[in-house]
Amino acid sequence: MPSFTITPMTGHTGAEVIGLDFTQPIDAETRATLNQAFAEHHVLVMRDQHFSPPEFKQAAQVFGALQQHDKKETFVPGHPDVYYVSNDQIVNGKRIIPGETFHTDHSNHPAPPKATTLFAVELPSSGGDTQYVNMHDAYDDLLADLKARIDGLRAVHVYLSKYSPRSLGTLTEESRQNLPPPGIHPLVRTHADNGRKALYLNPVRMEAIEGMPDEDALALIDQLMRHATQKKYEYRHQWRHGDWVIWDNRSVMHQANPDYDMNERRFLYRLMLKGEVPV
Numbered sequence: 001m002p003s004f005t006i007t008p009m010t011g012h013t014g015a016e017v018i019g020l021d022f023t024q025p026i027d028a029e030t031r032a033t034l035n036q037a038f039a040e041h042h043v044l045v046m047r048d049q050h051f052s053p054p055e056f057k058q059a060a061q062v063f064g065a066l067q068q069h070d071k072k073e074t075f076v077p078g079h080p081d082v083y084y085v086s087n088d089q090i091v092n093g094k095r096i097i098p099g100e101t102f103h104t105d106h107s108n109h110p111a112p113p114k115a116t117t118l119f120a121v122e123l124p125s126s127g128g129d130t131q132y133v134n135m136h137d138a139y140d141d142l143l144a145d146l147k148a149r150i151d152g153l154r155a156v157h158v159y160l161s162k163y164s165p166r167s168l169g170t171l172t173e174e175s176r177q178n179l180p181p182p183g184i185h186p187l188v189r190t191h192a193d194n195g196r197k198a199l200y201l202n203p204v205r206m207e208a209i210e211g212m213p214d215e216d217a218l219a220l221i222d223q224l225m226r227h228a229t230q231k232k233y234e235y236r237h238q239w240r241h242g243d244w245v246i247w248d249n250r251s252v253m254h255q256a257n258p259d260y261d262m263n264e265r266r267f268l269y270r271l272m273l274k275g276e277v278p279v
């Protein structure tokens, strides 16, 4: 049994894992402990890792099965199934910073990925934090009448909502043709592993709430977003070299920060893990 520690980063979200080298085989007991910690803390930060793209793929599977990305053209050169996020894409003269507003990943899928994971390859000298907000606590704190109002509501999640607060990078025609049908998901979902309810929101992709005029749907989503993104629900990750971070898309929303010198490069490997149909 390797010796390692799991230390919470806040009272609600995030834990730091120190003392494991994920290029080495992870035994069943350690794997179970890590998955238990993931269900409890929602964001895990494994420090001091050194991954080649295949090693990163191998390590990610400690937490589940890999899921392909919609944007198939954005892969690490030579590794078509290892994706990346970077600050070097410019569309129509405007730099695209992936994940710049709070969201949950790929919620346009009927069975969205349960987790997303990043490994820091190049980081700016300061800034570029990733923020996470805890959607279990945000749900728990809602007043009873609002819980009753949203219970049973379902939202339509498309690749890019006409109401999205930001654009996404361009898709090739091939990637566009391979998009799944819209995901139609409850506003409140129950986590398959920890049993807790959570708000499930994504203004980038939510285009409608079933049975509700768009104007009312947008007002409700805005109200829930303002509630859920309060600082008291946040864990803000400051990236260090060697950080491998995984988060639970069923438990947290996340956003990136374009607050660093864009002459510096930010480049992280990115993988997602298969999830279940939200209920």
Ligand SMILES: [Fe+2]
Pocket: 098, 099, 103, 104, 105, 254
């Ligand atoms: Fe994201």
